Amino acid sequence: MLSKRNADALLGTCVKVIIAATAIFLLFPVIVTVSMAFDGRDFMGTFPPPSLSMKWFDRLFDDAYLWSGFQTSLLLAVATAFLATAIGTSAAVAISRMPPRLRDVTTTIFLSPLVIPGVIIGFALLIFFSVFDVLPTFARLLAAHLIVALPYTIRMSFIGLTGINETLGEAALSLGANARQTFFTITLPLAKSGISAGAIFAFAFSMEDVAISIFLVDYNTYTLPVALVSSMRSNMDLTIAAASVLLMGVTLALLIVFDRVVGLERAVGQGTYRV
Template sequence: MTGTTKRLGDRLLGGAMIAMLVLVLAFLVTPLLVTCLLAFDARSFLGPLPPPALSMRWFEKLVSLDYVTTGLATSLKIAVLTTAVDVLVGTAAAVALDRSNFHGRSLLMAAFLSPLIVPAVVIGFALLLFLSRIGIVDGFTRLLCGHIVITLPYVVRTVLASLTGRDRRLTEAALVLGATERQAFWNITLPLIRSGMITGAVFAFAVSLDDVAVSMFLTDPSTYTLPVALVSNMRASFDLTIAAAAVLLMAISAVLIIVLERFVGFDRLLGQGLFRS
């Protein structure tokens, strides 16, 4: 009887866990499905769901708005440049932190990762004051600096994770066999941390493309990102172009996820197989 009671309790607990997972999944997915429906709504107003007819009118309006296309072009330029700088600087910083054991290393690592925990509004306001004080008033340059600050921790963290899983004896063996430090890095270390670099680059690109809080402080009248343009459009006249833009950003995110799975793999991203040969 005791064993039967335990098995019944395990089944009830398992059923409760499954029900909770279904509820959480529904909570996460339902807003996305509603947004997709609204983006293809043929009506000229926000009405009850489901829409009576579907149309591409909001996507056509989205691409016809000059300030939206200008913001999208700026966002893509900023995201690409930010990702390139992050990969170079973040990889170098991660390798230096991994190889060094000096006093204050933990403090320096915390400084690199601090943008992840400092509120974005604080970062944006601080960067606005700092860049203005040193004479940088160009909107594009300010946006680039701000996006590098908030996305660099992702590359540093993912590359550090890749370095943690590597066998240091491989580099030592290459040096013993006559390779230089540069050759050991390019032929041994770099292939081992490539997955971390790709993962960090994808995260950096996605975060840069989606940022609002920091960008709001650093834009100027002629240089602004897509999220800032969408927020301005919502304040001026709310319509379903914001839903079309959300679907566009979801599509870009889906492509990034596919790239991440194709070149890295979610098993490695989640920490499995770090010490496999």
């Protein structure tokens, strides 16, 4: 029989193997996609590619259809993140000051879009905007993305606000600060980790959404994910892999900036400010 020390060592080895296998399983699609984006062949062949090239990125930037979709996606994601963060933070502040029972009901109502499939939301909005044709396509997309992005910003902002000791605001008020000064100098800085995390989620959702956007785009205004789906149906080539790497690069750059400004580990790992 194995001794206790040997059993612990064997168990530790098994855990490491499981972690390594899980990491490989999760990263393998990313590795394949990146390798395909730099594939030097003119067709989609076996993995790994025998030669590397930047030609698929050149074709991506020369493709007016995909490039227009990327510009729309980027503008839409920035607008969604900004508006969802502003509205979500305001809603989270109001919710945090409600009585517990009313707070729970209100939070459930605001988070309800997360349990509805995106296809259902997109189809419902398509019917709604077909009846009330009052908004341009970009505004429709923005409204649709806000519906799903707001629960993220509200939830993350509420988490950030929950960890703030109320006595800090009371102390500021007792020293002569008004409610506006207390919010912008005490509450908002302490909750910035949760607020920033909510903005990240809103931006990432808007950049990659297909299920909702595909119902609301038109021939002139469309997002990059929708353009990629259309390209896959008409002309399947590795430009799609290059576009996917571009999206991953934008997300990675955003996370790096977020880590430098706020601190990714503190925002995602802790979630709340602790006194």
